[in-house]
């Protein structure tokens with residue numbers, strides 16, 4: 001185990017494990033966000049499902065433990081992405097090819113992972129200021145108090161739904177969310193299968209399967225977040 | 237009937253490792269489309285010698301795609317515009333009359349230019365020397381049925397063994413990574429019983445040497461696989477990751 005992280009493959013392992021963990025988190029996040037659109041479907045009143053979900057997340061001790069792990073995941077992923085990219089630029093050398101790069105069939109995303117990551121990170125900063133900082137009480141907001149069904153009873157909590165809904169009425173923010181989601185989709189269209197390749201879970205049989213799953217993950221996550229923001233803007 | 241073309245060459249010239257390089261432009265007439273790319277370079281050198289100029293230095297040896305000496309980044313691609321061939325196997329019929337052909341050396345910090353189009357690829361030899369072999373002499377050829385080897389493994393081992401160490405993978409890689417080369421070398425031994433025994437030690441030693449020599453971290457872009465003249469598969473890299481990580485976990 002010694003000096004695993006000083007080896008190139010060890011550094012990649014960190015990128016991969018942190019990235020795949022972030023994908024897992026995004027699925028949970030998307031599931032919760034889908035509540036924003038589903039009140040009508042399940043016969044709840046406006047915002048009840050989402051507010052109950054936020055209440056659950058805010059009060060569940062497990063989430064309290066996962067939160068710092070998640071932050072660590074982001075930090076590791078970003079710090080190592082910068083270290084790796086700098087090392088790779090150095091390994092590549094300063095001299096560019098005068099005749100360019102005409103290699104065909106290389107995924108666009110795979111060549112631009114850092115740029116896509118930076119777009120995601122910028123989006124993330126705005127996203128955290130918009131919602132996380134407010135819901136966690138770092139930034140003051142009109143929380144209000146609403147009632148919603150919760151685990152069989154009625155519970156009282158803050159009106160997170162109205163905050164989200166009001167935020168998604170601002171067009172530039174919706175556009176930013178769509179741009180961030182598209183960048184995420186591209187990042188994951190490569191990142192998902194690349195992450196499995198890095199931990200060694202790949203061979204000639206699994207390559208097409210992983211690439212297919214990769215595209216599905218990219219479309220579900222990227223498309224999901226974008227559609228929810230757009231639907232909130234247009235219909236809610 | 238023989239076809240000929242007239243071409244313009246833009247060739248990287250560099251007097252030595254520490255000197256500043258530059259492109260020089262040469263015109264070459266009546267190149268047979270049946271000739272190989274290296275024969276065309278022989279023509280340009282003959283022309284330069286006749287003009288009392290210094291010929292272009294480039295690497296080559298077997299000229300039949302088996303030794304891995306020839307290199308050259310031609311019009312934006314390692315080993316030129318054809319797929320799955322080395323530069324020595326590239327035909328001039330892949331070019332058009334009047335075309336300008338840009339020829340550059342491999343670009344990678346671990347492959348410094350020695351002169352003109354020749355780069356120092358001894359880094360690959362050092363990686364092989366770190367562990368790319370079976371360390372004991374295993375004697376004569378045993379009966380083929382003495383140790384049964386699944387056909388799939390034998391095929392994959394042969395496929396990975398076809399790497400000729402040309403370095404096109406590094407030249408094509410935006411990260412200057414040598415993972416396709418190293419993974420091919422680790423794989424062809426790891427897949428067969430004699431090489432398997434030293435698998436863990438080999439993976440660790442070769443990766444450590446690769447890192448030490450300044451090759452980059454692989455991000456699986458796959459440009460290497462596209463440009464490899466021997467079609468070495470990206471799945472070898474997954475195997476190398478597997479070999480390396482499980483070897484490290486056992487320590």
Ligand code: HEM
Nearest residue numbers: 016019020022023081113114117118121191194195198455
């Ligand atoms: C929710 C956010 C993110 C998720 C889910 C995610 C996911 C992933 C995954 C799964 C990989 C593949 C790892 C591997 O190949 O071993 C990856 C690679 C990478 N990520 Fe992210 N990432 C996210 C955000 C970011 C951010 C914010 C940055 C940079 C500022 C970034 C930069 C990179 C880079 C440079 C790579 C390396 C390319 C590669 O190895 O394939 N990512 N990401």
Ligand code: SF4
Nearest residue numbers: 399401402403405464
């Ligand atoms: S993997 Fe392919 S491109 Fe790389 S050195 Fe071997 S033969 Fe050349």
Ligand code: FES
Nearest residue numbers: 297299304306324
């Ligand atoms: S000269 Fe031997 S492979 Fe091209």
